Amino acid sequence: MSNIREVARLAGVSVATVSRTLKSPERVLAPTRERVMAAVEQAGYRPNLMAVQFRSRRTGNLVILVPTIANTFFARVISGAQQAAQAAGYRLLLCDTQGREELERQFAELVYAYQADGVIQLRAYDPFENAPADADVPPIVNACEVLKAGRYPTISLDNVAAAKAMTEHLIGLGHRRIGLIKGSKNSPLTRDRLAGYEAALREAGIALDEALICHGNFSLEAGYAGAQKMLGLAERPSALFCENDEMAIGALKRIRQAGLRVPEDISLVGFDDIPMAAYCDPPLTTISQPAEAFGAKAVEMLIALIEKQPLAEKHVVLPFELTPRSSTARIDNLGKR
């Protein structure tokens, strides 16, 4: 592979002139420029970006820590991030962490080794929590699953409001016994959506029934298991709120197996609006999130951080939308067709 000295030799100029020709052509006389360009062509020269980055201490890489890429919602986030990064001349270093903190830390520390310029964390965990407080933390933004009082900029959804709106939607349809299948134990999403659920019940004057709340982990299997528990209750709920669509689809399967119909016998709602939500039977009432926007906004803010531009706001909240489909019905229609 040829290098800049080779090109300089071919063109009969110095390496500085070659460098200038490529980076700021206006500073080089036209005839010289042409000689250089011809030499570049002849040598098949491509700058060694590693050398450039080494010198400039910039890699153009952004680490993105994803809890699990197999989740459709995160896939959309990544897709949005990738496009934004691409457009800004950055690249994405992907880390499917499977929730393993040592992996998250290991990847996040790539920024210390000058392997990446910043980090996007999609989970509510600070990979640098053990770093001494005085150490200056590298550029990092936290999106989707967000740390409450963290030191990083965040991009999130008002999960409390969204879950409240969804619960109110069910209450508005006459439901009083509303089951909730929660997400992963330590996720703020789980906590916030639970809070929204509770707030809606409280405001409607409905007593909270702990038996109607069960654990989950955002997987199809958890939804299935959760529904099983709910259906086994002496007084089963007339509506079931799953904290994401995957669990709702898992629950749907179990409900069907029990010979019950959605929404005639039980209303069912999810959260996220994954593509499949519109395609299951019945189509799922859910909360639509601008998944790609999460990724794009995260990249945008991270780049601002890296390039030391001022951030318009440190905590961005993206809008949600309640998307009613056919998996919910008025309770007075219960059992009727």
Added chain:
Amino acid sequence: MSNIREVARLAGVSVATVSRTLKSPERVLAPTRERVMAAVEQAGYRPNLMAVQFRSRRTGNLVILVPTIANTFFARVISGAQQAAQAAGYRLLLCDTQGREELERQFAELVYAYQADGVIQLRAYDPFENAPADADVPPIVNACEVLKAGRYPTISLDNVAAAKAMTEHLIGLGHRRIGLIKGSKNSPLTRDRLAGYEAALREAGIALDEALICHGNFSLEAGYAGAQKMLGLAERPSALFCENDEMAIGALKRIRQAGLRVPEDISLVGFDDIPMAAYCDPPLTTISQPAEAFGAKAVEMLIALIEKQPLAEKHVVLPFELTPRSSTARIDNLGKR
């Protein structure tokens, strides 16, 4: 940030000794080693990997070109690749190409700029097709959607055999009019699965009916549209083979809307065995593919290529499995419950 010279100064040794202490400690006397380690600790020293890579001309990055990360199957492939890369000390540079060839080329060329050591291509397109034949192509492997006579190692499934097995399964259940919803136009997957379908019909002595074959593109929407076309036929098929699960789930929705039952009125099968396939209603008969293994094997082969180890085989074929679930039934049960 401290560097190796700073550490050397603190420990009162030369930079070479510091380097040796970290890379081959056995070549340094214990007391010296301890002094160096203490200095490393004190300075909070972390080697600048950029400098290391610059010197060694190795980045440890692998570009992975993904047609679309939003597809559950590819998400699994990436997940497998990521784990294998991680284990081998490599990292994944993700490119969601959305099928745009200029993006694919642009990312693939990162290897020329020493930004990555190799490329994994999951689509049947040679990003270096325009490179002069004499130019030595960088390490690259082609997985999933594979180029027939390409110059690269491949990891693929015998799609012809799998589609043939699936079609034979349907024929074995008594079906004679079997619809096929194809994948994307230029994909070898589409071609191969069509070939398998045709071969099975031919061997069973069933005449090919062009009306039963329609175009698609692996999306939910395409499945829906395809099913609509099939159901509109004067003599509608008794079974429908979709070239992937997403399309099958799309088709399922349309079939339901028409008031028909699966499998009582029409059998339905997919391909890939995405997690959702087991959770739709009815659970989908499909072809299981070892998606994670595609990614892992691709990484393994690519690393062998990069490290100039011999490849055991240039064209790896991974096994498939026909997974019968409840979306298929004998035709003599048609219409019965």
Added chain:
DNA sequence: ATAAGCGATGTAACCGGTTACATCATGGGC
């Protein structure tokens, strides 16, 4: 005519590791 000014180009230091080679000390064999 000369000095100052300016634009084009060249020279070489620099980024932070790695490593070939040089140097130095120690100990063993004769």
Added chain:
DNA sequence: GCCCATGATGTAACCGGTTACATCGCTTAT
């Protein structure tokens, strides 16, 4: 007591760009 082998450590070149500063030649003002 001397020589050499051996092992520990030091010195400095090197990777390939970028860029501060030097240099050179030409124009313009005085």
